[in-house]
Amino acid sequence: MGLRLSPGLRHLVALLAASAFAVPLSMTSGVTPAEGATPAAAAPGAVAQQRLALAPQTKVTICHRTNSRTNPYNQIVVSQSAAISGHADHTGPIFGPGVDTWGDIIAPIRPGLPAGRNWPEGRAILANGCELQPDVGPLPTASIGDLACAGTVPSLDITVTNALEATAPASFTIVVDGAEVETVGPVAPGESETVSLGGAPGGGLDGLEDQTFTVEVRSGDEVLASRVITVDCSPEVPPAPEIDARLVCAGAAAQGTASVTNNATVSVEVTVTVDGSPVGNALVVDPGASATGTVDLSPFEDQTITVRILLDGALAATYVVTPDCVPPQPSARVSVAGQVCPPPTTTVTLANDGDPASRVVFVIRLNGRVVQESAPLYGGDVTTIVGDLSRFEDQTVLVAVRANGELLGRRAVTVNCGRPAPDPGPDTGPGTNPPPATHDVLPDVGTGLSIGVLALALGLLVSGPLLLVSGRTPLSRLPRVRRPNGSR
Structure with missing residues (x-):
């Protein structure tokens, strides 16, 4: 028996068939066959209408969220209508650490869901079969301590910790100014580990004395801790007094x-x-x-x-x-020899036996008149002056030697080359009065003289006319030397 439709129902079916959207439609006679019964055969026109109504819809593949942090998505294939009407309500961000409620990943469906869900940021996950790294739980932590010095060797303690709620062990990298110096781990969930960067050869702080740098602790791409460190373990040398x-x-x-x-x-x-x-x-x-x-x-x-x-x-x-604060001390020494014939002469010897830097200037007088002044004699210098006494034949003359006004020696000489000279008279010592005429020779007399600090000369010069340089110049013909501020 064929399927009979009312005029109104036939009109509705025609409208649906003409519609741009194919809506599933299941038409029955209104009588449900008994379980196991075989439905009666439909009329040929009714079969065509039923095929039109049951045309399949386009399917889409989506990433359907789960409640598992270790398997956050399942890849499923659903109809577009199911994606639009049902799964689009599964809102939330893409799964990640710290995300408690995440949403489905659906590619855009036009016109029903043109923006999709979590698109395009979820494209890679969908393309990967909805496979995603499982959530490892809270991020691990790290702390960088204070720099310590053991003598001149620096050390820096760094502690890394993997959270108790972590789902996997954690590994850490310690970086100094961008260069990896040490790795730590894997560290199990709930565990901590402390490492020390040292300044010994090969250590993480080797060669960094008096330098400032940045220390970082990383886990994966995450920087867990960072600190600027200055190494200053060498003792500061105080400025010298x-x-x-x-x-x-x-x-x-x-x-x-x-x-x-x-x-x-x-x-x-x-x-x-x-x-x-x-x-x-x-x-x-x-x-x-x-x-x-x-x-x-x-x-x-x-x-x-x-x-x-x-x-x-x-x-x-x-x-x-070389301490040299005591003025050089001279020590003057003079001698006046007796008459020597022929011709009658006398020899005056002048010497300075004092310090090398000392000096003495001698003045020779004949019968009270200045007839000669020596050049300075420095310590160790000795010189002699010979005078011709021919003019004083048969006379007694007094030869006196002074320095700085002090009498150093004198001698009375009786000039007599025509007959033997008498024995010398007694020593009267320094003085100004001549001895008796019968005693024509006085013995040599010497005394020290202090004249202060003077420069040392290398040679001896005699200033003024010599008593006798050559040709036996008579003493009586020598010019008299005037002395300012009194005679010497």
């Missing part, structure tokens, strides 16, 4: 002075040695202060010595000096 040492003369006494400025943060003790032996008292200089100490060097007059200054027993400065 400033020393100003001098050799000075306090009158005729040589003294060594040392002025010390202490730039350090602790007191320093200053001591002095001369040729290795301590001299003077120790000087203590407080931090930031200045002080001056003095040692007596007069026992080392005219000696070359090595002076060392020590700070807390350590050598700080060395000086080689």
